Amino acid sequence: MVVSGEQPLPLERKLEREKMRDRALGGPAQEDLPTIPDHYDWVGEPIVYMNLGYQTRNEEVDSSSKNSDSYYTVQASGDLLGMESRISLAKSAYDSEHREVLTFYKRPDSPDESMAGGLKFMAAGDIYAVSDSLIFSGGDGLGIDLQFGEVSNNDSFGKRVIEGDGPPNWEVELYRNGTLLDFQTIGSDGRYRFIDVPVEYGDNIFDIRIFGPQGQSRNKRESINVGNEMQAKGKTAVRLSYTDLGESLIDDKPENIVADDGTIIELREPPGDKKAYLSVKHGVTDWLALGAAFATHDNVFGQGEDNQYTELIVMGAFPGISLGFNHVSQDDAGEAYQLSGQTRLGNTSLSFLHKDFDDFSSDRNPGANLDTESEIRITGTFNPLSAFYAGANPISYSLIYDDEQRVNGSQIETLENLLGFSLLGGRMTINTTHSEFSQSESRTLGRTSYTRVAGYNTSIRAEVNYRIDPDAEATSATANITWLPTPHIRTQLGLFKDLSDDSSDSVDFTASYLLDKVTLSASAFVVDGGDNALFLSAEFSLGADSGNSWSISGKPRSQNGRLRARVFLDNDRDGIFSDGDDPLSGASFIGRSEWKHRETDDYGIAYLDNLSVDAPQSFGLNESSLSDPYYKSTFAKSHIISHAGGVQKIDIAVISTVEAEGSLSISRKGKIAPLAGIPITVKNADGDIIASAITEFDGFYVISGLPPGNYLLSMDQQALQRFKLSAIEDIPFVANADDGVVYIDAIVLR
Missing domain, CATH: 2.60.40.2610 (Outer membrane usher protein FimD, plug domain)
Incomplete structure (x- = not known):
């Protein structure tokens, strides 16, 4: 050959x-x-994200007023003391203070393992306090959160807390199963947090989309399945948490940001509450779990009041439905209970929740003002065009009815509906909220948003806010168009129109140059009336690289x-x-x-x-x-x-490695023909099979990836018997590292 x-x-x-x-x-x-x-190092190699900027502003109201200031965001994550550590340092323009947040996390090295004492999750430092259905509503502070047996982020039956990190003043949108649920702007501490996020019975896919002022975007996905979450039979889950809402690990006690006229722009001063929480849940049967919780709330809202609570928890999971019952007693006061349930009928998810308070005061019922609260949620999808067009996309919907009865006899009823569907290659979401007050007053507000990725390099986001009742009118409109004319250039045009009487229209334009090492951006912002601002920023990440050096990237990597x-x-x-x-x-x-x-x-x-x-x-x-x-x-x-x-x-x-190849044929009546489909195996000196092949149509076989050594080649005897051929002995051969290819003599069976 x-x-x-x-x-x-x-x-x-x-x-x-x-x-x-x-x-x-x-x-x-x-x-x-x-x-x-997974594994945690005592001192790891951190990943650092930095966004450094400079802003200058000109206020037309006072033509002599020209202000300029720097702003920055530094977010780093890395292993420290055998734990995951995350730190955020941030300063906004014209803000005299900067914010520092430091949190440590620890999880088992794999999901099926536990740490010492059965610990499954630990968070320490600047954390978010426990949020549950009847007692606590969370809060930022210095503390520790320990979870044994399983990890839970629920704050109420059928609701969750979804949180994360991001640069201050970036926008965050939360989607569930493709439908926009909520949005917010990241605070000066570099954290976003969605509280009381409703989940459906079945699969819930949450997409968190983060948008920067220069057209940057990040995406994160979380999935939650409701209906399979009840504590397993014989398993116990324990959660122990303590949070001091008046302290931070490294940050000084923050002060409120106040305007010149005394108006509070951002509330930062903590109330000084201290919250402790202990819960125990145990799976009694395949369908029943019981639990108890004990909580203390000291210096409530900074007013010096101390409260203690004891809670009984009952959870049941039956075919197609989950039920829950919670009862809380407040020491030297009243009590509260909650009844809840979730089920699914076809493409429709149903949830109900009822709370009853009797002289009961907590985060969830400040001042014991609530008497009862009821909520009904209906969510699902339908496809009215499926009978006419097989490729039609379904329409998603959500209806939420909430009824609050207060001790003073007043009542607030709220009906929120949400509709999401595909339109012109994009996604349209229509949200309206109607509120009825006991004083015969009513209010109906709406928001319609549209997002579309037009090709691989253009995206559109638009939103209109309006009031339907009383005095129907549009209140504001925004639009953002992001365009990437080349892989290294990103531009964004933003428009804001105030449709109310107090007009404050604005236009902003951003151009970014995306280099491998850094993203450079320049933004111009103009407000109707003459006010304008200019932003310059550099965005990059640092991380360890080979050769004891550091690499710089223009993409965020710390998450x-x-x-x-x-x-x-x-x-x-x-x-x-x-x-x-x-x-x-x-x-x-x-x-x-x-x-x-x-x-x-x-x-x-x-x-x-x-x-x-x-x-x-x-x-x-x-x-x-x-x-x-x-x-x-x-x-x-x-x-x-x-x-x-x-x-x-x-x-x-x-x-x-070495490759062994050869051929197998059969000789009958003086004619030689290739023998295909015969399994070939290679054994090592110990008789273990380490490789195999099947002869091809031409009788050839190739066995690759053999380490150097002594081998035996054998043929499947049953396959040979189909051709009425006798068994043959194993064929020894040697594979040397320098050979590359070992050619085994052609085998002709007769």
């Missing part, structure tokens, strides 16, 4: 056949991957984990990088699309960003990127668990 440089090697032909089979079958089969657990992969030729075949091994450069990886373009350097090292922290991330070596087709990785493609700021260090050993 003659082999020239233009002819593919047998191994290359085999790989190409596998690719063709994968394409024909719709892709490779899904794999059950091994899991590489995710990182992976430090080292690829080396394992010359001594011990699986450990040592002096006798050779680093391999130019190797790339699979798992995320951007990893295909991130190659190892001369040290054999590559840092891979955006390692998922919400779910296990698949990871493997792209063997086709190795410089020698006979190199084979001993590392199996795996799922990796990580945390924000964590750096997973993985060494990938590569060995030089």
Whole structure:
């Protein structure tokens, strides 16, 4: 046989056949991957995000008034003292104070494990206090939160707290199953938090979309399944939390931001409450769980009042429905109870909630003003056009009715409806809220928003706010168009129109230059009446890189984990990088699309960003990127668990393998014909099967990836019997590292 440089090697032909089979079958089969657990370093390699800016403002009211100031956001995450640490330093323009927030987190290395004492989750430092259905409504402060047995972020039956980090003054939108639920602006502490977020019975996919003033965008996804959450039979969950709302780990006690006329622009001064909470839940049967909670609230709202509470919790999960009952007693006062339930009928989710208060005062009922509160939620989807058009998208809807009866006899009824549907390639959301007051007053407000990605480089966001009753009128309108004319240039045009009597229209335009190392932005802001402002900013991230250096990136990275992969030729075949091994450069990886373009350097090292922290991330070596087709990785493609700021260090050993090939044919009546479909196996010296193949249509077989050593080649005896052929003895052969290819003598069966 003659082999020239233009002819593919047998191994290359085999790989190409596998690719063709994968394409024909719709892709490779899904794999059950091994899991590489998380780990925490005592001192890790931090990831730092920075947004540095300068603003100058000219107020036309006072032509001599020209103000300028700097602003910045620094967010870092990394391992410290064996825990995940997150710190945020932020200062807004014209703000004399800066804010510091530092929080430590710790979770088990894998979901099926626990830490000491069965601990599943720990948060310490600047945390958010417990939020439940009848007693507490959360709050920022210095404290610690410990959860044993399972982790819960619920604040009420059928409701959740969804929180995260982001640069101050960025906008956050919260979507559930594709429908916009709420939005807010990130505060000066660099944290966003959605309280009492309703969840449906069944699957809930929450998308958190964060938008920056220069057209930046980030996306995060969380999933919650309601109906399968009840405490498992025989399992116990414990939560212990303490929060001092008047303190911070490193920040001085903040002061309110006050305008020149004394108006409070942002409320920062904490009330000084202290909240302690202990809950225990136990799964009694497959359908019943019981629990109890004990809580203390000292210096309520900073007024010196102390309250203590005892709660009984009953939860039931039946086919298609979940029920809950809570009863709370307040020491030396009254009591409260809550009855709740959730179910699903087809595409419709139903939820109800009823609270009754009797001389009961808490965060959820300040001053004991509430007598009863009832809520009914109906959410779902329908598709009126499905009968006419198979590709029609469904319409999502939500109806929420809330009725509050107060001790003084007053009543507030609220009906909120939300409708979401596809329109002109985008997503339209219509939200209206109607409120009825006992004084025969009513108010109806509405908001309609539209988002669309028009092509790969243009996105549109628009919103109109209006009042329907009384005196129907539009109150304001906004529109934002983001356009990327090139991969390195991002522009955004923003329009705001105040449709009320007090007009304050504005226009802003931003241009950003997206470099590999930094994103530079310039924004101009003009208000009707002559006021204007100019913003200049630089946005970048810092992270450790190989060779004891730091890498700079124009993309935010502090919210995710990182992976430090080292690829080396394992010359001594011990699986450990040592002096006798050779680093391999130019190797790339699979798992995320951007990893295909991130190659190892001369040290054999590559840092891979955006390692998922919400779910296990698949990871493997792209063997086709190795410089020698006979190199084979001993590392199996795996799922990796990580945390924000964590750096997973993985060494990938590569060995030089040998390819064995030969042919099998049959001779009858003097004619030799190839024998196809015969299983071939290769055994090592211990008799273990380490590789296999099946003869192709031409009788040839190729067995690749064999480490150097002594082997035995055998053929499936049952397959041979189909051709009435006698069994043959195993054929010994030797694979040497320098051979590359071992040619086994042609086998002719008679």
